[in-house]
Amino acid sequence: MLKYPASLFRLMILAAAVCCTATGVCRSQILEDIRLVDSPTAGILPHGGYLIHGSIGPESSILAGLGVGFFDRVMLGASFGMQKFIGRGDIDVNDRPGFEIRVRLIEENAAGPALALGIDTQGEDAYLEDAQRYDRKSKGAYAVVSKNYRLIEDFSIHGGVNYSFEVKDEQGVNAFGGLALEIVKGFSMLLDYNAALDDNDAGVAGRRTRGRGYLDSGLRFDYRDNLRFKVFFKDLLDNYLPVSGVDRSIEIFYVSSF
Numbered sequence: 001m002l003k004y005p006a007s008l009f010r011l012m013i014l015a016a017a018v019c020c021t022a023t024g025v026c027r028s029q030i031l032e033d034i035r036l037v038d039s040p041t042a043g044i045l046p047h048g049g050y051l052i053h054g055s056i057g058p059e060s061s062i063l064a065g066l067g068v069g070f071f072d073r074v075m076l077g078a079s080f081g082m083q084k085f086i087g088r089g090d091i092d093v094n095d096r097p098g099f100e101i102r103v104r105l106i107e108e109n110a111a112g113p114a115l116a117l118g119i120d121t122q123g124e125d126a127y128l129e130d131a132q133r134y135d136r137k138s139k140g141a142y143a144v145v146s147k148n149y150r151l152i153e154d155f156s157i158h159g160g161v162n163y164s165f166e167v168k169d170e171q172g173v174n175a176f177g178g179l180a181l182e183i184v185k186g187f188s189m190l191l192d193y194n195a196a197l198d199d200n201d202a203g204v205a206g207r208r209t210r211g212r213g214y215l216d217s218g219l220r221f222d223y224r225d226n227l228r229f230k231v232f233f234k235d236l237l238d239n240y241l242p243v244s245g246v247d248r249s250i251e252i253f254y255v256s257s258f
Contacts (some may be wrong), residue, residue: 024135032154034067034075037192037216037232038124040139041158042114042146044104045069048258051077057232057249060086061125067100075102079122095129098122098138113147121165122207133166135208135240137199139176140164153182164198169206172198180220190218190230196239212239228253 032043034051045051049065053256065079077100083092102118118142123134144160159177178192193215216234223229234247 029105033158033180036158036178036180036190037218037230037234038136038194038214039160039178039192040102040116040118040120040142040144041156042074042104042108042144044102044116045075045255046257047072050256050258052254053251055249055251058247059083059125061249063122063124065098065122073104076100077102081122081125081127083126092126094127096121107177108147113145114143115143115163117141117143123166131206132168133164135242136165136214137166137196139207140166141239144176149229153179153185154188155182156180167198169204170198170201173200178216186222188220190216190220192216192218208241209239210241212237214239222254228255 005013017140026169032045033041034043034045035041036189045067046069051068052065053067054062054064056062061081061083063079063081064083067075067077069075079100081094081098085091098121100118100120100122101125102116104114104116106112106115108114118139119141123136123138127134139162142160142162144158146156146158148154148156155178157177162174164171164174174195174197176192176194178190180188180190182188193213195213195243196209196211199207199209200213201207202211214234215236216232217236218230218232221229230251230253232247232249232251234249236246238244240247
């Protein structure tokens, strides 16, 4: 394992503490969806907005990240993960942090969706050094569109294509999409599908999927204007080959502005 991720993690924790103590009024709609479960949206942080998020999943895995918005069009982010954080034995630290840049090229209007382009190098779960990939590949370069509608409360649909940079075993263009439906104010249901077209070749040695794609679901709870909790139930199609069963995780978002 490389040594610098541990220092980066400590720096991220320090930055999070500074951000949490910073004063600033949260702008309206600053909690625009940045991603559904696994898939990105065309959502963006407003200028001066910052996002702190952390998740806990199977095998005591932890993923922590920061994001900052610029000019209401650009978002930069960094994230870092580890496994076996709670329990006995050594903590498995991912060899590299993840980075994201997202640019919203077209704003949503009554006639059409928002369009965003981005690069995201953060995958899910452990980073496999020999295979040069995460258990679930990062999106890499992506394009995504998002559109909101008034249904019961809020209803949004999202879809896009991506090309992961983790290409040692397989490569190719992938597709993803999903939706979010607000049932009552502050409570929403999420559905997210990643086709994993770049990770479904049965002939690849050490393959990690059954070729079904990843179907994920979730529940989203908003508290006030700047705190969000998500509960995820991932891999409903039992696509992940090394282990069967639904992957359960929890994610917390804190958003404010400088």
